[in-house]
Each structure stands twice: as structure tokens, then as C-alpha cells.
Amino acid sequence: MDRTTLTAALKPLERRELVKISVDKEDKRSRRLTITATGRTLLGKAFPVWRRAHAEIERLILHGRSGELRMALRALS
Numbered sequence: 001m002d003r004t005t006l007t008a009a010l011k012p013l014e015r016r017e018l019v020k021i022s023v024d025k026e027d028k029r030s031r032r033l034t035i036t037a038t039g040r041t042l043l044g045k046a047f048p049v050w051r052r053a054h055a056e057i058e059r060l061i062l063h064g065r066s067g068e069l070r071m072a073l074r075a076l077s
Contacts (some may be wrong), residue, residue: 018042 001009010033013019018039024030035043058066 013039 010019010021014021016038017036020034020036022032022034024032061069
């Protein structure tokens with residue numbers, strides 16, 4: 001992921017106070033990301049939903065070929 005895409009993805013999370021972005025003390029060009037308590041709470045709620053969705057996708061992929069699908073998708077990206 002390039003810097004511009006990452007910045008665009010992080011800004012809404014920062015606005016919602018789900019992550020905190022701060023300047024790295026040792027390298028002022030770098031940024032440190034910290035998940036906030038609010039972010040941790042939301043992640044805790046989202047994770048089970050994510051697991052169920054992935055389990056359903058795995059179930060729908062015929063003949064246990066999810067590994068092949070992942071390899072093909074990685075090749076495309």
C-alpha cells in the first residue's frame with residue numbers, strides 16, 4: 001500500500017478516535033499508530049463478525065480450494 005492510500009485510509013479512523021497518529025520521537029519523518037480504547041472496543045465487536053464472514057466464504061468455496069483462490073488473488077494484487 002502506498003503512503004497516499006494509507007493516509008487516506010487512516011484519516012477517518014483518526015477522526016473517529018479509533019487510532020492515534022503521533023510523530024516518532026526518534027525519526028520525525030515517521031509516524032506511530034496506536035489503537036485507542038474506543039478502537040479496541042469496536043475491534044472486539046467487529047472481529048467475531050469478520051470471523052463468521054470468512055467462515056461462510058470458506059464454506060462456499062468448492063472442494064476446499066480456498067488456498068488456491070488466495071494464491072490467485074495475491075498474484076493479481
